Amino acid sequence: MRLLDRLLLVALLGASSAAVADDVKPSPSDARPSMPFTGTATMQDDRSLVLHLRLTSDGKEINDTLIYKSTDRGYDNVLRHLGGLRPGDTKSFSPWKD
DSSP: OOHHHHHHHHHHHHHHHHHHHHHOOOOGGGOOOOBOEEEEEEEOTTSOEEEEEEEETTSOEEEEEEEEOTTSTTHHHHHHHHTOOOTTOEEEEOOBOO
16 A cells, blocks of 8 residues: 555544544533532523522522533433423422532
């Protein structure tokens, strides 16, 4: 095989490997964010989760919001921790760690 043919083959193999790697989605178990807060979670009509944070795990007051879109990496694990929700549902949650 000539050098030019080898280089072309290596380039084609590298391009096909990169295309396959881009199609691989992370497993839902790859990410489970720690949630050192207490609050309420609401599922929106677009299935996004809005977490209203009220207390830290050590009891300090906080007033903040986190939003998880259904395409976000930790979404499935947050939803699983909440015990599931349907659009329009609101549920309280407590802190959890990885």
